Structure formats: C-alpha cells, structure tokens
Amino acid sequence: MTTTDGALHGTYRCPVCGHRDSIEVMPDAPAKRTKCSYCGAALDVTARSAETVNLDVKVAEEPVPG
Numbered sequence: 001m002t003t004t005d006g007a008l009h010g011t012y013r014c015p016v017c018g019h020r021d022s023i024e025v026m027p028d029a030p031a032k033r034t035k036c037s038y039c040g041a042a043l044d045v046t047a048r049s050a051e052t053v054n055l056d057v058k059v060a061e062e063p064v065p066g
C-alpha cells in the first residue's frame, strides 16, 4: 500500500459521546474541521506525527456549517 500526498488515515474518538470514526488528515495541515457522525459535535482533528496515526481531537468552538 502506498499513501497519496502524505495523507493519514486514522481513527479518532469523539470526546463528547465517545463514538469512534475514521478520518483522513494531512500531517502538515492545520486542524481539520469535521463533525461527529453520531452526536454532531464539531471537532478539530490534527495529526501529531506523519509517522504514526496518532490523532489529536478537540471540540471546536463553532459548529460545522451545514
């Protein structure tokens, strides 16, 4: 398997409801805004390292539009 453009596929756990979901993030990009598919909480997901799929998740201050 080869990765494209250095994108990382990782799994994060929603800090609000504990739901697990997968996401693709770029290691050099700012936090990726997403929304929990279970409780709808807006989340910012960042990759801590390009070598390990270790995602940092925090609740965003603003809801995701739409």
Ligand SMILES: [Zn+2]
Residues within 6 Å of the ligand: 014, 015, 016, 017, 018, 019, 036, 037, 038, 039, 040, 041
């Ligand atoms: Zn959630």
